[in-house]
Amino acid sequence: MSDGRTAAGVRTARELVGRSKDPVLSEDNPFEAMMARFDFAAEQLRLDPGIYKVLREPEKQIIVAVPVQQDSGEIEVYTGYRVLHNTSRGPGKGGIRFDLNVTLDEVKALAAWMTWKCAVVNIPFGGAKGGVVCDPSGLSIGELERLTRRYTAALIETLGPDSDIPAPDVNTNERVMAWVMDTYSMHKRHAVTAVVTGKPVEMGGSLGRREATGRGCMITTREALKHLGLPLRGTKVAVQGFGNVGSVTATLLEQEGLTIVGLSDKTGAMYNPNGIYIGDALKWVHEHRYLAGYPNADPISNDELLELDVDVLVPAAVENAITRKNAARVKARVICEGANGPTTPGADRILEEQGVFVIPDILANAGGVTVSYFEWVQDRAGYFWDEPTVNERLESVIRRSFHDVLSVADRYEVNMRTAAYMLSVERVAAVHRLRGIYA
Numbered sequence: 001m002s003d004g005r006t007a008a009g010v011r012t013a014r015e016l017v018g019r020s021k022d023p024v025l026s027e028d029n030p031f032e033a034m035m036a037r038f039d040f041a042a043e044q045l046r047l048d049p050g051i052y053k054v055l056r057e058p059e060k061q062i063i064v065a066v067p068v069q070q071d072s073g074e075i076e077v078y079t080g081y082r083v084l085h086n087t088s089r090g091p092g093k094g095g096i097r098f099d100l101n102v103t104l105d106e107v108k109a110l111a112a113w114m115t116w117k118c119a120v121v122n123i124p125f126g127g128a129k130g131g132v133v134c135d136p137s138g139l140s141i142g143e144l145e146r147l148t149r150r151y152t153a154a155l156i157e158t159l160g161p162d163s164d165i166p167a168p169d170v171n172t173n174e175r176v177m178a179w180v181m182d183t184y185s186m187h188k189r190h191a192v193t194a195v196v197t198g199k200p201v202e203m204g205g206s207l208g209r210r211e212a213t214g215r216g217c218m219i220t221t222r223e224a225l226k227h228l229g230l231p232l233r234g235t236k237v238a239v240q241g242f243g244n245v246g247s248v249t250a251t252l253l254e255q256e257g258l259t260i261v262g263l264s265d266k267t268g269a270m271y272n273p274n275g276i277y278i279g280d281a282l283k284w285v286h287e288h289r290y291l292a293g294y295p296n297a298d299p300i301s302n303d304e305l306l307e308l309d310v311d312v313l314v315p316a317a318v319e320n321a322i323t324r325k326n327a328a329r330v331k332a333r334v335i336c337e338g339a340n341g342p343t344t345p346g347a348d349r350i351l352e353e354q355g356v357f358v359i360p361d362i363l364a365n366a367g368g369v370t371v372s373y374f375e376w377v378q379d380r381a382g383y384f385w386d387e388p389t390v391n392e393r394l395e396s397v398i399r400r401s402f403h404d405v406l407s408v409a410d411r412y413e414v415n416m417r418t419a420a421y422m423l424s425v426e427r428v429a430a431v432h433r434l435r436g437i438y439a
Contacts, residue, residue, distance in 0.1 A: 034109045038055070038425065079132070217338045224359055236258075266290070281294060
């Protein structure tokens, strides 16, 4: 994978652009945490300093004002972001999130993660991400629709099936994607289904998309256990987060014979050493909205869930869940990162010293973007696959990608996260070398 450049050249380039040599110092900043992993992978690859400079900078950062008329008649102005990190391999791909905590640094980090995620599973997309600073729980359906449409209109020159393709993310869903598609299509004067993914099946969405991220987590966990010589049946699992990713991952792991002993959501965590039947837990959440009060397990704290004596831990909730403060207390043999950025760089060092096998987020949760790619392909072709075909092709991509990363890890004697970044960075860098710099 190396092209013969010197590691010293990479370090010089990194120092010239002001990068810290110690990733631990900046682990709480999502962009800095991502860059710390990128830096280390670049050094291992002996990446050319010029290519390093290109890959570290987002191609485009857009900040828009989003005025929305509230139901009361008052005007509120929200701040929206869209970042395209790298589109050398294809159009930008990345979700839109609506949340009060959205920042430009967060969006930049997530856009870069999408670049590496698309490259690690070798699909022809680049990385993008977007968000609006708002509290969607305080907005009516009408206000949410007007917010979505105005944000989409502000980005109309950037979006497109050949340039930038959004998808659902935190606090957005199929309905929001339907509004994005309709707004874009009205401007283009014809239906453009391929401008977004994660939309309703009736509008060109793909079967299997909702379960895709969790299915990818299941596949990578299963492959990791096989690699480590651990059995599937009876292996104990704790899942942090019981939203779409966590609940689907738990369901599919249970179907593979693993025993789910711990679950959590924002109301707290539950533990039953004999196992929690996921169908029963899903029924409880359907009836009561949250896990709180679930009668067939003992309540514990979210912190305790991360430290349970289990074989597999699936952090599928929030960023920075595992840090230097709690990493030493993690007892799991395998961590499958269902969330984006659940482990900080400082925690990485501790987990590696403890021999924990970490399946990094850019590989573990890449099932979602893989089936988004399938959706885009189906929209462009006007021909749609049945769900078994979607799942079969997803299985093929994720299994191949897991073993591609494992091969790099073995060859360079690095952990899976570094290997995943090395593989993806080299794939993007190779395209830049071939394309050259337009002047």
